[in-house]
Amino acid sequence: MTKKHTIAVLVNDQPGVLQRVSGLFGRRGFNIESITVGTSEEPGLSRMIIVTTGDDGTLEQIQKQLYKLIDVIKVIDLSANPMISRELALIKVGAEPSARPELFAVVDTFRASVVDISPSTVIVQVVGDTEKIDAMVELMKPYGILQLTRTGVTAMTRGA
């Protein structure tokens, strides 16, 4: 059964590592829905969070193929356990002063925040799981979305 998987890949912080990982996905026909990279708790190592879709067999192949890369230290299927996943979006909407009270109310309800205001625009920042961001984007559409940028998912398993 095809479903969404979130995997964490601990890699050497080397030039070209992202190319090796993304190249592997491309070459073997695996899907990348989102990929984020940043430093990890250990100097010299980065952590990639990759969201992919496929059946369990595909996930197993992805993990095994990733382990074949010399720069890959560890691969964990985060979605196998309860996890926290977060994405950040910045949404710039057209908002004349008259429209703002209503807009701010929506932002408050979603526990998002307004991070910039210009005479005719507002930038809204929203953090949450993918569904929450999708919902916020839908709600912002009526105001006229001028620009939208999303980070992709970062994630961690709950507990120790």
Added chain:
Amino acid sequence: MDSEELRTRLLKPDVISGSEILLRSLLLEGVECVFGYPGGAVLYIYDAMHGNPDFKHLLTRHEQGAIHAADGYARSTGKVGVCIATSGPGATNLVTGIATAYMDSVPLVVITGNVATTFIGTDAFQEADITGITMPITKHSYLVRDVKDLSKTIREAFHIANTGRKGPVLIDIPKDVSSHLTEFQYPEEVNIRGYNPTVMPNKGQVNKLLQAIEEAERPVILAGGGVVYAGAHEELLEFAQKTRIPVTTTLLGLGGFPSGNELWMGMPGMHGTWTANTALQNCDLLIGIGARFDDRVTMKVSAFAPKAKIAHIDVDPAEIGKTVPTAIPCVGDVKMVLELANQKAKPAKSEAWIQQVNEWKAEHPLSYKDSEEELKPQWVVEMIHRQTNGDAFVTTDVGQHQMWAAQYYRFNHPRRWISSGGLGTMGFGFPSAIGVQVANPDATVVSINGDGGMQMCSQELAICAIHNIPVKIAVLNNQVLGMVRQWQEIIHGQRFSHIDLAGSPDFVKLAEAYGVKGLRASNKEEADAAWQEAMNTPGPVLVEFVVRRDENVYPMVQAGTSISEMIMGDAE
């Protein structure tokens, strides 16, 4: 010079250039001969070779020749093959050879020069991002940015290339790195955090395998190149005999199990034997050993070994379950897994099955319609087998001649069969034979080629002539791209499209032009005599066999169909 003395001298912590570090490191890794081609970005490296009595380098006529020679050297010895090319076009000319080695898990260290670090990324003259280009076809790659990292990088590259599932490793060395000086230190230990191949198998899994064998009535072993690379041929023989399981060896597994053994069924798959394919389709337990279930073996995967529980022994965990669903996975070095299994192996309930297999072998042996008028390529391979006592190293390109060599040259020893299986590289056969002969100077090395593939690297005839490398080259000349012709005949309704090799050189004259003896044979008598003369001539000889144009390789399974649907053609 005494090797210990040489080692001590090499290990001296002198302040030397990156180029000298490279040469010393290669010598410390036990490299006997490097194949290469100089150019602007490797000038310092070639300068360091000048007058160096310890370092052996063979100049080929094309970078492709160099890497295929290094490949042949590696396949025939189990040591790491090394080649050197310059940046840009030199490096990109290696791509086919790197992919060839990658697909067949051959340990190579590929050294390329690059423009100076300050020029990298500027589209400088002869610059190519060769690490980027080759990422999907190398086991690992390095771009060395600092001369201080060079010796450690080389040490790691050799370790990675020749452990676990073997493969090519590329080291890209910018020109300034090869000229800069630093104190030479060669690391004794290699410790790479992200690289720990599983060598020792899980005992529980081996026990599960042994249990399944004891219960099996119709078991089959499918042995691949991994058996040869792991040096596990003796363990495989013991395993098959103890468990009483018939064996089929894949194209790359040929020689991993003696062809004369009663348990051997021949090769499986597209041009496999009737017995091997029928046994695969009827077996109740299939044990894949160091084999990757290539589509040329399985053909239509959903119809492959439909009645079998599948066990798979492989050093690469990613191979298990990649193509076929696997009930019993055994990750580990094939030799170690088999050693462990052999300690407790008991026979399967397979005596009736073995009898059945032997009946099939008798009823459907590999065969062809011989001719007294025309020279048949299968007959030529059998004749070469006879005259070399079945004991030569045989290299091939890809295509009909490759399949006939695989079918009719019976291999009884590992590492004697050198052929591009995974990538199917035309132009591989002849230069790889040069590498085999360099590694095995006293052995009989035969390169069996088609007239198409021979023209892809024929310039390396010069190397054979200059260095008196006594490769015996057979060209099975049918004046056509044979395997393409066969597919167009059978699959495309005889619509023959662009397969005629008219305009090929006179191969005898071509050989002679390079200073290599050339002979031609058009019938059995001439063929016998020509090959005898070739064998009795010291040095390289090319023999052109003018063979029947329309001969097909049988049995054949069409792509997209099941291996049970064999076209027997002339074979029956």
